[in-house]
Structure formats: structure tokens, C-alpha cells
Amino acid sequence: MKKSILTLTILGIISALLLSFVYQLTTPLIAERQDQDKKGVVLAVLPESSNYRVVEKNGVTLYEGNKEGEVAMIASGPGFGGTIELIVGANPFLRQIYAVKVLSHSETPGLGSHITGEEFEKNFINKPFGDYQVVKRPAVDPLEVEVITGATVSTEMVVNIVKNAMNQMLVAYGFNPIDVTSAPITTGATDATTGATDTTGSATVTTGATLTTGATDTATSATDTSTGATDTTTSATDTTGSATVTTGATVTTGATDTATSATDTSTGASSAGGGEE
Amino acid sequence: MKFLKIFKNGLWDENPTFRIVIGMCPTLAITNAAINGLVMGLATAFVLLTTEIIISLVKKLIPENVRIPSYVLIIATMVTTVDYFLQAFLPGIASALSLFIPLIVVNCIILGRAEAFASRNSVTDSIADALGMGLGFTWALLLLSSIRELLGSGSIFGYTILGAWYPPMAIMLLPAGAFISLGILIGFMNFISRKGVK
Numbered sequence: 001m002k003k004s005i006l007t008l009t010i011l012g013i014i015s016a017l018l019l020s021f022v023y024q025l026t027t028p029l030i031a032e033r034q035d036q037d038k039k040g041v042v043l044a045v046l047p048e049s050s051n052y053r054v055v056e057k058n059g060v061t062l063y064e065g066n067k068e069g070e071v072a073m074i075a076s077g078p079g080f081g082g083t084i085e086l087i088v089g090a091n092p093f094l095r096q097i098y099a100v101k102v103l104s105h106s107e108t109p110g111l112g113s114h115i116t117g118e119e120f121e122k123n124f125i126n127k128p129f130g131d132y133q134v135v136k137r138p139a140v141d142p143l144e145v146e147v148i149t150g151a152t153v154s155t156e157m158v159v160n161i162v163k164n165a166m167n168q169m170l171v172a173y174g175f176n177p178i179d180v181t182s183a184p185i186t187t188g189a190t191d192a193t194t195g196a197t198d199t200t201g202s203a204t205v206t207t208g209a210t211l212t213t214g215a216t217d218t219a220t221s222a223t224d225t226s227t228g229a230t231d232t233t234t235s236a237t238d239t240t241g242s243a244t245v246t247t248g249a250t251v252t253t254g255a256t257d258t259a260t261s262a263t264d265t266s267t268g269a270s271s272a273g274g275g276e277e
Numbered sequence: 278m279k280f281l282k283i284f285k286n287g288l289w290d291e292n293p294t295f296r297i298v299i300g301m302c303p304t305l306a307i308t309n310a311a312i313n314g315l316v317m318g319l320a321t322a323f324v325l326l327t328t329e330i331i332i333s334l335v336k337k338l339i340p341e342n343v344r345i346p347s348y349v350l351i352i353a354t355m356v357t358t359v360d361y362f363l364q365a366f367l368p369g370i371a372s373a374l375s376l377f378i379p380l381i382v383v384n385c386i387i388l389g390r391a392e393a394f395a396s397r398n399s400v401t402d403s404i405a406d407a408l409g410m411g412l413g414f415t416w417a418l419l420l421l422s423s424i425r426e427l428l429g430s431g432s433i434f435g436y437t438i439l440g441a442w443y444p445p446m447a448i449m450l451l452p453a454g455a456f457i458s459l460g461i462l463i464g465f466m467n468f469i470s471r472k473g474v475k
Contacts, residue, residue, distance in 0.1 A: 004343040011347055015354040022358045029365035037368070104372070109309050110429060110447035150447070 045089025045099040046070040057172035069093045071173075074103070075165035078185050080153040082106035084115070088165045090129070092173045100124035100162055105154075112154030120148060120158075129166050131180045132159045156183035280405045287409025293386045294417035294459075295466040300386040303377050304418060305455040311434045314422025315415065316370045317377065320363065322411025324355045324381050325390060326404065331355075332395040333403035348391045349382070356381045386414060417462075424458050425449045 042052050042063045049065025052072065056062070063072040069091040076085040084105045089098040100123075102116045114120055123145045130143045134156050139146045148155045160182050167177035293299050303321070308314045331351050339347045360378045363371040371378065381387065390410055395403040423433050429449030431439035448454045 004340045007339055008343055008346060008350070011350050015350055018354055019357055022361050026361040026365040030361070030368075033365065033368050108451065110445070110450035 041087055041101065041103065042072045042089075045072050045087055045101055047089075047098050058168075060168050060172050062169070062172060070098070071169060073165050073169055075161050075168070077157060077161040077164065079105055079115075079157045080107050080112050080151065084154075084157055084161060086158065086161060086165075088124075088162060088169070090166065090169060092129075092169045092175060095129040095170075097124050097127045097129065097162070097166065099126075100158075102158070107151065107154045112148070112151040114148045114151065115154055115158050120155075124162060129170070129178055131178060132163055133181075134159055134183070157185065159183070160185070280401065283402055283405035284409040287406060287411070287413040288416075289413070291410075292413045292417060292466075293410055294414060294421075295463050298463070299389060300384045300414060302380065303384065304421065304459065305452060307374055307377050308418055308422035308425055308455055309429065309450045310373070310426045311419060311423045312370060313373055314418035316363075316367070317374055318411075318415025318418040320359050320374075320378060321381055321384060321386065322407070322415055324352065324359055325387050325411045325414075326407040327355045328352050328387060328391055329395040329403040329407040330400060332391050333398060333400045336396045344396065345388075345392070348388060348396075352387055352391070353382050386410060421455070421458055421462060424462075425454055428458075429454060 043049060043065075046052065046063075046065040046067065047070070048067040049070045052063045052065045054061060055064050060073065065071065070089065071092060072087055072089045074085065074087050076083050078084070082105070084107070085103045086100055087103055088100050090096060091098065100121060105113070105115060107113050107115060123139065127142055132143050132145055134147050134152070135144045136147050136152075145155065145159055163178075163180045163182070167180065170177050287293070289296075291297055294304055300321070303317050307317050328348070328351050332348060356379060359381070360371075363374075363378060390406060394406045398406070427433055427438060428446050431437060431443045431445050446454070449458070
């Protein structure tokens with residue numbers, strides 16, 4: 001008995017020492033690589049900038065290129081198989097998107113994973129800001145995005161995230177956001193369905209979107225009305241903080257109220273599992 | 278001579294993937310591109326080699342009743358080391374394999390060989406066993422992932438082999454494709470070995 005405890009203790013100590021050594025050795029390298037990767041990614045979506053600085057505006061982290069007006073922003077939201085993270089390079093003053101690149105995703109290999117391909121990225125190269133629509137035929141209008149075969153949900157989710165990022169960027173620079181429509185969020189993971197209906201104090205706000213999240217059972221929605229403003233603004237944010245959903249109207253990030261205590265209808269309702277199409 | 282015999286055992290006679298059919302989780306999950314299969318195989322082989330060496334060295338010091346937790350501790354330490362080094366030096370592959378690197382800890386090939394072989398045999402024999410089993414796992418994953426990448430994306434190691442005329446079979450990249458190709462490969466291996474016996 002004593003020997004057993006002693007053996008495990010000694011082994012544990014040796015293991016901890018070795019791992020702390022490996023950790024110290026590799027952590028600076030890992031951090032450096034991530035920095036380099038990030039730099040390359042930011043500059044890849046800003047056509048004329050050779051450097052950038054990080055600024056925080058309206059709670060959003062923005063990468064301002066040294067070329068006037070060029071701004072990049074990392075945005076994320078739910079996809080079909082998990083969170084999709086992408087970077088948008090744009091000029092909010094000229095209302096132009098330079099490029100969109102997907103940084104990480106867990107979409108279906110061979111289908112939804114095509115959101116990373118050049119073919120799909122072309123949809124957002126040098127395009128105006130606007131209410132993009134997913135179409136099931138070759139895109140004619142600049143604001144049309146041709147659906148990826150077998151991955152309608154993935155396509156729609158990327159478009160949602162881009163539109164949302166576009167508006168966040170506009171708001172951050174003091175412009176009025178653009179009216180956009182959002183596709184309902186459906187993820188492949190089978191989990192709880194959370195109705196994004198919340199009662200915050202006296203103001204009752206209903207968001208049109210139905211949030212199906214595979215991540216956690218509780219997706220708290222934060223909604224509110226900004227009175228006096230021309231538009232009714234609603235935004236639903238899930239607890240992971242990764243997904244921001246714009247519904248119906250426009251977003252005013254300044255006036256977002258987080259209602260964590262509000263009643264959440266999260267029951268094991270049926271959700272869209274199984275095949276994507 | 279014995280060294281070679283043990284080595285060949287893992288490589289072919291008791292190949293973990295095609296003959297014993299263990300370690301199926303990474304085999305089915307990450308073999309959608311040849312590079313993933315190769316790195317996963319080599320990472321597992323490295324962990325197997327280091328843990329088998331350590332365990333065969335300390336086997337007399339570890340009391341019988343705590344041997345499993347001790348082995349798991351040794352394996353976990355080596356896996357974490359591999360995980361950090363991959364993140365530092367091969368970040369692209371590390372992110373492609375993501376969760377499956379830490380999961381080498383529970384790959385039954387490793388604990389299985391530690392318990393069945395390293396805890397009972399000399400260091401030299403354990404090295405032979407680890408190399409045989411590790412490389413046996415590696416070539417199996419490499420073969421499976423190359424087939425899947427070729428049929429599913431028309432390329433191997435990212436180089437296009439089948440041109441634009443080839444419509445990629447997306448199913449080969451999905452889990453179903455892994456089952457189908459693995460089944461056919463195992464059948465094929467059985468066919469070859471049976472022929473040898475006759």
C-alpha cells in the first residue's frame with residue numbers, strides 16, 4: 001500500500017517536472033507562431049496595407065491597416081457543425097468588402113468545408129456592403145452568393161456572419177447599419193433548441209430567429225429595443241459569446257442588454273440533425 | 278533475429294489496424310488526408326516507443342496493483358509532450374488533428390502494448406515491438422488515408438493526381454468512406470494472408 005502511493009507520487013512529480021519543462025520550451029514558440037499566423041491573415045484581407053494596429057471600438061476588436069480606411073475584423077457564429085470563425089477585410093467608409101477568409105470551422109469535410117476554398121472566397125472579393133442573399137444558381141447580382149452544393153446551411157451561416165460583421169464595423173465607425181435579413185440558424189448537432197424570446201423588464205422584444213445551438217443547453221438571448229432610434233434593433237447572442245445573430249432589423253451594439261436571468265425556453269426540442277440537405 | 282521477428286509481428290502478422298483491429302477511433306476519424314494519417318501514425322509510434330522503453334525499464338519498480346495508473350501517467354506525459362511539440366513546430370497539422378492528439382492517451386494500442394508486452398519483456402524486445410506496432414499502425418493509416426484522399430479529393434498529400442475530369446467522391450471523406458475503405462482493406466489483407474497459408 002505504502003509502496004503504491006510512493007510510486008504514484010514519484011511518477012507524478014517526475015511527470016509534472018518534465019511537462020513544465022516542455023511547456024516552458026514550447027509556449028513562446030506556439031505564441032510566436034500564432035502571432036505570425038494572425039499577422040499574415042490580417043494583411044491577407046487588407047489589399048494595400050503593410051502593417052496594422054489593433055483598436056477597440058464599441059466593444060469590437062478591429063485591425064486598422066496603415067492604408068487609410070482599411071479595417072479587418074474577426075467574426076464568428078454558429079455553422080452547421082460548430083462555430084465558424086472568419087476574418088473580414090473591408091472599408092467601412094467606402095462601404096466595400098475586400099475579402100473574407102475562414103479561419104476555423106468544423107463543417108462537413110468535402111461539403112461544408114468548401115467555405116474555405118478560393119471558389120467560395122471569390123463571392124466576397126471587392127464587393128459592396130449590402131444584404132447578401134444565398135441563391136441556388138450561379139450568382140448574377142454582386143449581392144448574390146451561389147450556394148455550395150450540399151452545404152446550404154454552411155453557406156447561409158457564413159453569409160450571416162459576414163453581414164453581421166459588416167454592420168458591427170459600420171456601427172463602430174459611427175455609421176448607420178444596413179438592413180439585413182438573416183437565415184435561421186440550424187446546426188447539425190442534436191441538442192437543445194432555444195427560442196430567442198426574452199422578456200427584459202417591461203420591454204418585450206421578440207427576435208425572429210430560432211437559435212439552435214449544439215454547444216450548450218443554455219443560449220441566453222440578449223435583446224432590447226432602442227427607443228427613439230429609427231429602427232427596432234434586436235440581437236441575440238448565445239452564451240459562448242461566439243455567435244451573434246442579427247434578426248429582422250439592424251443592430252445597435254451600444255444598446256444591447258444582456259438578459260442572463262431571463263427565462264429561456266430550452267427544452268430538448270427536435271432539431272435539425274442528420275443530413276444537411 | 279528475435280528483434281526482427283518481433284518487429285515484423287507488429288508490421289504484418291499482428292498489425293494493429295488490419296489484424297487486431299484496435300485503435301479504430303483515430304483510424305476512422307482522421308484518415309481523410311494522407312498527411313493527417315502519416316502524422317497521426319508517427320505521433321502514435323513515438324508515444325508507443327517512449328512509453329514502451331520507460332515501462333520496460335521501470336517494470337520491476339512499479340507495484341502490481343498500481344501498474345495501470347502508472348502506465349496511464351507515463352503515456353499521458355508523453356502524449357502531452359508530443360501535443361506541445363506539434364503545436365510549436367507543425368501548427369497546421371496540429372489543428373487538423375486537433376482533439377485526436379490528446380486522445381492518443383486512450384488509444385488502446387498503447388496501453389495494450391504496455392500491459393501485454395513492455396511490462397513482461399526486455400528493453401530491446403520492447404523497442405522492437407514498439408517500432409513494429411508503431412510503424413504497422415503508421416503504414417496502415419497512411420494507406421487508408423491515401424486511398425480516401427485520392428478518391429475523395431483526387432489528390433495525395435495535397436498534390437492533384439486525378440485531374441479535373443474526376444468528380445471527387447465526397448463520401449470518401451466522410452466517416453462512411455472510412456468504414457467502407459477500411460472494410461475492403463481488411464478483407465484484402467485477409468485474402469493475401471490466407472493465400473500465403475495455402
